[in-house]
Amino acid sequence: MPTKPPLPVKDEVILWFDAIGRGDVGRVGGKNASLGEMVSMLGGAGIAVPPGFATTAAAYRALVEHNRIGDRLAGIVAQYRSGAMPLHEAGEGARRLFLDAELPPSVADPIVSAYRDLSRKAGKREVAVAVRSSATAEDLPDASFAGQQESFLNVVGERALLDACRRCFASLFTDRAISYREAKGFDHLQIALSIGIQVMVRSDLAGSGVIFSIDTETGFPRVAVISAAWGLGETVVQGRVDPDSYMVFKPFLSDGRLKPIVEKRVGAKAQKLIYATGGSARTVLVECSRHERDHPVLEDEEILELARWAVLIERHYGCAMDLEWAKDGESDKLFLV
Known part of the structure; x- marks a missing residue:
């Protein structure tokens, strides 16, 4: 043949x-x-x-x-x-x-x-x-x-x-x-x-979420807004959890001496999606610990790094952008997915 x-x-x-x-x-x-x-x-x-x-x-x-x-x-x-x-x-x-x-x-x-x-x-x-x-x-x-x-x-x-x-x-x-x-x-x-x-990014061991390069509620273009929750990002994308919300003033991001986080709200984050073990299911939704509910998913430097990425991508595309991010819990590195 x-x-x-x-x-x-x-x-x-x-x-x-x-x-x-x-x-x-x-x-x-x-x-x-x-x-x-x-x-x-x-x-x-x-x-x-x-x-x-x-x-x-x-x-x-x-x-x-x-x-x-x-x-x-x-x-x-x-x-x-x-x-x-x-x-x-x-x-x-x-x-x-x-x-x-x-x-x-x-x-x-x-x-x-x-x-x-x-x-x-x-x-x-x-x-x-x-x-x-x-x-x-x-x-x-x-x-x-x-x-x-x-x-x-x-x-x-x-x-x-x-x-x-x-x-x-x-x-x-x-x-x-x-x-x-x-x-x-x-x-x-x-x-x-x-x-x-x-x-896969091992965000089941850390957190994930969404970045908007503008304030979607007001249309104000000079801020980036980041949502964050523990575990895999489907909970944020599908609106299953009340995530953290961080707002960053973009014009000051180029000055390394400044930390232009203008708003930081810690969400309830009651649940998280993680890898399943055993059985046919690949992921499972579990309750977050009290510590996870009370603490922000991201450190300040991580918030600023994601905001800088949003600015770079917005500039490259020439329009407002929404992006999905994930943090690897093994390497502590951030990724866009």
């Missing part, structure tokens, strides 16, 4: 973050394009991003073609749009097509190979990774699909990784994603999905 020729560059199914930039939104989605941009353009400025890679829109389309589910997806979408099928039934049916699908070797093999490389670079036999979905739209680079697809944390091993990838592909058809695309007039069959696979 003749060997299948390699995919053309534009159809690569795997791209490492250092090969991605913000011009690649159509191939790897907004989240992965931004991670690549920070690695390739801002790493020299001291901004730290955990290493990783992304599957491209070509990988998603290869899965659809290999399993011949395109026509069945189109049929489900047509029934939903005509009113013959309710949203929950359409979403469940579309997701089932992906959950029952086989990842073709042209997709699975490069994912496994890249994961092995990532594990080797991390000095682990099988490194724990975050597996995050990032919807793509070739002709709609400004479309925002944030928060509509699934993410999986603390994924370890090749089999678990491929299973998480299949579930990410299926999550392109969550009920929320379908209704959003329908409301915005997007063609459900033209959207694809990229997956970001990134070394």
